[in-house]
Amino acid sequence: MEFVIEVEDLRVILGGAVILNGISLRIAKGESYVIIGESGTGKSVLVKCILGLIKPTSGTIKINGRDLNDLTQKEMLVTLLRCGVLFQGGALFDSMNVIDNVTFGLVYGYGKPVKEAYKVAVEKLESVGLSPKIAKVFPAELSGGMRKRVALARAIATNPDIIFFDEPTSGLDPITSAVISELIVQCTKGMGISALSITHDMKSLRHISDVIGLLHQGKKIWEGTKEEIDSTDNPYVRQFVAGATVGPFTHATHAKTR
Amino acid sequence: MFLVKIGEIFIAFLVSIGNVAVFFVKTMLAGIIPPYYYKQIARQAVQIGYFSLPIVGLTALFTGMAMTLQCYTGFSEFTAETAIPSVVMIAITRELGPVLTALMVTGRLGASMTAEIGTMKVTEQIDALKTLAVNSYKYLVFPRLLASVTLLPLLVFINDIVGILGGYLVGVYYLDFNSANYVHNTFSAMTSWDILSGMLKGSVFGFIICLMGCYSGYLSKEGAEGVGRATINSVVSSSILILLLDCILTFILF
Known part of the structure; x- marks a missing residue:
């Protein structure tokens, strides 16, 4: 095994x-x-x-x-x-909006072009049941459940x-x-x-x-x-x-x- | 018992210096290796340079004005009014400019750096950075350090200009000095070293503000109260170090 x-x-x-x-x-x-x-x-x-x-x-x-x-x-x-991590409180970056949070690992960790990373992020947001309309919203404006979903989208963004x-x-x-x-x-x-x-x-x-x-x-x-x-x-x-x-x-x- | 206590405090002090040094080395090692986060550096440059301009400008203007009035009170007794422009210029460029700029920036930015990084620490955002394969020293500390060290001297230079202008306004429009004489007396006494030494001090102070601000943020623990304590430590330690280093640098430079 x-x-x-x-x-x-x-x-x-x-x-x-x-x-x-x-x-x-x-x-x-x-x-x-x-x-x-x-x-x-x-x-x-x-x-x-x-x-x-x-x-x-x-x-x-x-x-x-x-x-x-x-x-x-x-x-x-x-x-x-x-590895992907979903932290207890989400640990979303307060100073960034939803889309920047989800693309963060792709852009800064993987060095992917921003446009390409945005495409992946939108896909991942949809896969956790979130509309891409919330892309520009900041974490502080989201409910606890939505924050967890965004954090999950960030965790799976890098496959x-x-x-x-x-x-x-x-x-x-x-x-x-x-x-x-x-x-x-x-x-x-x-x-x-x-x-x-x-x-x-x-x-x-x-x-x-x-x-x-x-x-x-x-x-x-x-x-x-x-x-x-x-x-x-x-x-x-x-x-x-x-x-x-x-x-x-x-x-x-x-x-x-x- | 008393000696043991003093020894413990001394050892704790040495350990703290060692930890700050390790923190700095880690930051530099992470910062000089590509990739470089230009967007972060630009963001910090705007925060530190541009948004500090109003507070630095106002401080300089009022200090220059008050300084001229105070000098007039003393100098007029010896009919030495002609020395006022040069004294104001030297006091501002060599001493008040760098120190006041640094103290104002400590209050505005040192505290904000500690609070931001401290909050990120206690809410696991720094751990999240690491798990996304991003070096937190490179992403959070190095851009701030670079922006502080390079932009504090520029803020000091602007402080010098505004401070001297404040002195001119009071001298010419309130104390009835001749405008041309005031300007002549200011610039005839000025050397490039007056300006450069002040800017050099500014660079050193920028380094201290950022290093203590970020280091204290990284030490934060135990929630909001811990972040508050770290912020106080950062502002107090930066302010004391600025005044101490100002004294040392003044001895070395003049």
């Missing part, structure tokens, strides 16, 4: 606190892997490590078979061009091999959440892109995931398919999925994670 992301025994210590402690995971080509876990357990740090935004203390990360430690800065930039979704449905109403989840499935399954997502939304989890990993106190304590998540005896998974207050996850263990 061909793996696009391979993480082996990853450890991250920030400010003296152990954030990730021996995480290993593999994501196959075309697979959608979803990470779940309490807030503050290191999910976003894991994604940022894979994207090279945080340097891990130890362990290896391979993207498309290449160890990030062996890459030069230029090679790292080329690798990043093969990436892998997409990272950091809580794609957070702060959205149930209908918009369902729409965003459906768009994610369309992007990943429709375009054959591998995905690594973080979510707390159980409905979205069941919709977008192939494989699920549960993190707790910086360790991966369970991994399985979306079918297995409802049948497992693992008490952590059962409590997390049910959202129960009683179980192995307590406020005390949560507090200890940081």
Whole structure:
């Protein structure tokens, strides 16, 4: 099986606190892997490590078979061009309008001519259900759901091999959440892109995931398919999925994670 | 215990200097390698050069006018009024022009650079830049640094012209100096070094304003409050460094 992301025994210590402690995971080509876990357990740090935004203390990360430690800065930039990211808050550039946000990676990362990039951007905006009429609108004038769609259009504009979704449905109403989840499935399954997502939304989890990993106190304590998540005896998974207050996850263990 | 505390503060100070130096080296390394973001450089040039003109001009005009009046109060006691134009000119070109321009630009642009970059940092926009394969130092810092270092001297030069003009207006139309004599006394005392040294100071101050503004923005954390704190740090540290360097440069240049 061909793996696009391979993480082996990853450890991250920030400010003296152990954030990730021996995480290993593999994501196959075309697979959608979803990470779940309490807030503050290191999910976003894991994604940022894979994207090279945080340097891990130890362990290896391979993207498309290449160890990030062996890459030069230029090679790292080329690798990043093969990745798309949908940040939690969208992370759209406030000073640019919608079309400039979507074309940004194409123009500045790929060096595509602006006209050509605009054509691609309009296509991508339409593919996430947005009218090109909003091209000149600034992010501050958009609703949360529209901002997420624009951010998704920006993430897929470069036709990436892998997409990272950091809580794609957070702060959205149930209908918009369902729409965003459906768009994610369309992007990943429709375009054959591998995905690594973080979510707390159980409905979205069941919709977008192939494989699920549960993190707790910086360790991966369970991994399985979306079918297995409802049948497992693992008490952590059962409590997390049910959202129960009683179980192995307590406020005390949560507090200890940081 | 007291000595330990002093030692800790000193080490923290050295670490900060080291971090600023690393930040500068990263910016220069990223900036000199193609591709160049000309649009960003032009945008920053307009922000820093063009939009600072009104505030710099007004500051210069009022300072030149006030300076002439103050000089007249003192000099008239010794019947040394003829020295006023040259004193005003030297004070403005060598000292007040670069320092006041730099302090006004710090308030206007240093704060705005920190707030903009700080907000981008806390809302993950800088991370987004990196994931789109764009070096944030090259895109955000280098254009600002280039524009600041090259345009601050021009702003200082404009400040010199307007400041001297302010002095002329008060001298001729309020204190009844002879117009031709005032102009003659101003320019006969002027050397090209007066102007150039002020512009050189302006370039150094532009470097400080931009470096501290962008560096503080990159250090921002913990949301809006963190951005606010970073902005205060940026303006305070830039202002102190400008005054300190002005003193050092004055010793070196004159």
